[in-house]
Amino acid sequence: MSAILIVEQVLNGLQSGVMLFLMAAGLTLIFGVMGLINLAHGSLYMVGAFAAAAVAGATGSFVLALGAALVAAALAGGIVELVVIRRLYGRDHLDQVLATFALILIFSEGTRWLFGSFPLYLDIPDWLAGPVTLPGGIQYPLYRLALIVVGLVIAAGLGLLISRTRIGIQIRAGENDREMIAALGVDISRLYTLVFALGAGLAGLAGALVGAIQSVQVGMGEPVLISAFVVIVIGGIGSIKGALVGALMVGLTDTLGGIFLPELFKLFTDPAKATATGSAFASMAIYVLMAAVLVWRPTGLFGARA
Amino acid sequence: MSEPLLATRGLTKRFGALTVSEDISIDLRAGEIHAIIGPNGAGKSTLIAQICGALPPDAGDIHILGRDATRLDTRARARLGLARTFQISALAMEHTVLQNALLGCLGARGTPWRFLSDVLRNGHLRSRAEATLERVGLLDLAAVRTAELSHGQRRLLEVAVALTLEPKIFVMDEPMAGLGAEGSRHMTEILSNLRKEAPILLVEHDMDAVFALADRISVLVYGRVVASGTVEEIRADPTVREAYLGEDA
Amino acid sequence: MIRERTVNAAILALLVAVPAWAQWADEPFTITLATRVVIFAVAAVGLNIALGLGGLVSLGHAVYFGLGGYAMGVLASHAQNYSPLMEWPLQLDGTKSMPVIWLTAILSSALAAVAIGLLALRTTGVYFIMITLAFGQMAYFFAISWPAYGGEDGLSIYVRNSFPGLNTLIPIQFYGLCLAWLGVVLFLNARLARSSFGLVLTAARQVPQRVEAVGLDPTRAKLVALVISGAITGLAGALFADLNRFVSPTMLSWQMSGEIMVFVILGGVARLFGPVAGAGIFVLLEHLLGGISEYWQLFLGIILLLIVLSGRGGVVGMLSGRGATHE
């Protein structure tokens, strides 16, 4: 296996990790600030992808499509927060799991009702299409490179938002002590709606960005949702830094595991069998990683509270 | 003097740069009530947590009934005969008063590994639980859900659950907290009688109660024992008056 | 308001009356539907022991359900193909006998619950939910890609397994077996809730620090609860696989875990008959709504949502007019 290939695979792992981060950031914020488990976060990812595909189809503009994804998902998130989620804050995790499970059904079937059962079309814009040559002669798709950059910029922006702005201070206060920030005169229900919409918007944006290189279809959000849960649990729930580290770990483990495990098994058994067995274990790798992290640190890498 | 039933030697605990327990050596002897007092943040709860096994000390050791218990967990210490009450009532709110008492009986004598027989029909356990409830005056409320008890009744139930363990040592974390004058008086009476069965290490804010009950008092300030002695000695101690009672001596 | 006991009696009466009517009216499919309800109810009663009594929000109970299913699939397929299960160190053959299959399902699920519980119980709260979900996903992906027992295709059994003295292919007889099991696990659940163990377990859910302070081990109580819970859900898995004469990784999917949990919450957590009511309503909704619209899951979602938001302790809670059993 050549060094070029390994570098390329690391880039791939980074890229998928960065996109996972966009999903995980919202989830972890929502849990951290409101104490809510949102299984329907994957539906917001799907909403973003569908909004982008619809707008791209109508206008032909990718940038407009991304904007639409962000707005549509944030809007959907805001509405869901106002109508449903708001009633769940005081409840135990069980009610939250069931209610947001119900939301998945509603979003998935509602989307299918609106857009039909056939996958939609959303493509990379011409100005980001095709590969570029990186130093060392690595051919790498420009779009994926752009995803890494966009993801890191958003991560940095989110970090600044949390650490430097008024709303960020409120969010951090909300994570530590809910009564306190109500006492400080912050309109807590507005803050909650805002955080939820922000998380939803990020998920929608991720859906649109990834939708351009994958298929835009009903149910696309759930596999990502589960990976994002793995991410925030590894990182420690409520921690943006944890979400970033967790996302990169999961992205790299998933990508590199899929390549190296079959190679590893080839040392022991015949190639065809090794490929199948190695792939079987590779698909379990991120869950093994998560279980291992939790056994080692029961509240994740950067998690504060139990 | 008799051997102490409970003793700490040089107990030290730090959280980062903050030392919450510094070289604490206290003991508890048969038949006495030893009160620990101190201002908020003096490290009383941390001390209790270390004695009961919820928090490992950084240095020093803890002896229970002459045995080194420093490395034992909470359960093992309970089985040695140490019973505690909590500052904030730790009762199963959905359970009845009787069920809470039964839990203690199960810990002391029964086995939790019975799956099919009705625990309420275990005559032996039940009569013990009821006898204990009677001692604190809660027997009439045995069938009431704990969530429906008043605050004062919950404080009494805290003590009753500890009592069901038939312990050799009591560690009580502010049993008077939140009680009115009448409640405090009732509790004082109960505790005063209890010391004959087992000595009490008592952390308490209610000074009237402390001075009425305690045989000995240790004063904790910023994690250190600044004074220790009889009620009279402590009353007279100028350091205590300055540091704790807030009087300019 | 109706008392919870009356609601329970009504549910029990329905479980007997509906299949009896169906038998009389020659509507075998209604019996099949009722069997499905009863099996899901067994699975959900299993989960309710961990969830309702122990407060263990396991989003990975599909592991046990699927394991039970595979216990049936593996044993029966070996018997069907006349190939031994293993030859070394001792010769083991497959079997088509239900009692043996049940025992295998119960034991293997219990073992899995010990392993998962030892790791997962190190965590609490949302971490526990997620780690159980992760174990579920592990099992799911393993089953999909492991070729020996059919992978994603699963295992198909041509004839339902046998029980001495019964013809299990006749729907009402198989229903009777499943109903008997439901009776057994409900009885077990009721006794468990009132036993010493139940007292310690429910206390461990509410005040673990108190349980420790009286010298008992809350984590061990939870572990045992998880094992009993997993074993019962595993048994349900074996029955479910026998109902369908088929097992596949779908039984291990996280949606399956979610559905089992939905049964419990829909009916009412920590209520004896809650899981039974929940499973019944879910299957009924699936069946009725599915007949009305292609988008029936949309309506199912809305109904579920309304039930949770009303927050009255599930359907049994609503009917018997008592709020959630614990808040």
Place this chain on the structure above:
Amino acid sequence: MSMKTLMTAAALAALAQSAGAEVKVGMITTLSGGGASLGIDTRDGFMLALDKSGRDDIEVIIEDDQRKPDVAVQITDKMIQSEKVDVLTGIVWSNLAMAVVPAATAQGLFYLSTNAAPAQLAGKGCNQNYFAVSYQNDNLHEAAGAYTKEAGYAKPFILAPNYPAGQDSLNGFKRFYDGELAGEIYTELGQTDYAAEIAQIRASGADSVFFFLPGGMGISFLKQYADSGVGLPVVGPAFSFDQAILQAVGEAAVGVSNTSTWSKDLDNPANAAFVAAFQEKYDRLPSIYAAQGYDTANLLVSALEKADVSDADAFRAALAEADFDSVRGKFSFAANHHPIQDIYVREVIKEGDIYTNKITGIAMEDRANAYVDECSM
């Protein structure tokens, strides 16, 4: 119970007669969730053929299996126990077929497969009442192997998801391509990002790529592959180049070779009539699933012309004759009741605004399947 699904082949006026319908057909297919488009096409093709046949004595009960095996089994029980159907059909996915078919045929029902035809049901597990009207699952992969060899590629890179159909796929390919492989990978089922695999392809020195990634997986792979600039020629089975999927893949699919038993430009009168009628009725182009559904219904009608379904032996013999005008041209059954047919190579083109396929050649002529000898029927 099945208000929505109770559909009769003839107009409403004929409904009164259908109470005494001669034949009841149960269609179990996927109408909701992720794979719904395949089931919808299957259903529409099937119903179109019944419409055109003008027979009003065939009652079709259609139920949605949600792509869940246990639901499919439940529906099967219902159709057999309550509806008392004579013939079952419509399942799209192999794993669902494995859950339903063995038990149904064991109970004496006929099963006509519109799509899924796993190896187990073609070989040792074959049944005299089971007819695959579509193909045997391996066929398109075998044809891709044959085509790869014939086209002169010497180092293909092959990949498929790690599940039984995926493993069958790569084995089928290798059955007819015996040369050197640049690499062989099993991906995760349901995987959406193929960056890692594409990087391996790029590094492997391959001269072509064969992939089997059904549904959304194929869309993702093709889009990412096109964008990667690897640019090696791609061969695949028709599933990823289906009419519905092509529109979602877009430009990335143009020029790709794929193997299929059917194409909308196949030059025979039955096909021309089918394509025109389908477009007229449903206002979209038919897919291979629609074509297979259409053929299945026509086979059923042809057998009913000759024999009564209650006379199982005669009906079975009538089915085996395959006396209908297949939209695929030549069509007959092998001994294990799987088709003997030509398998074509198509190329994806853009026709106006629509992406579609055109036939470029024949990959295998009169292909039966690899399991005929294992079937002791």
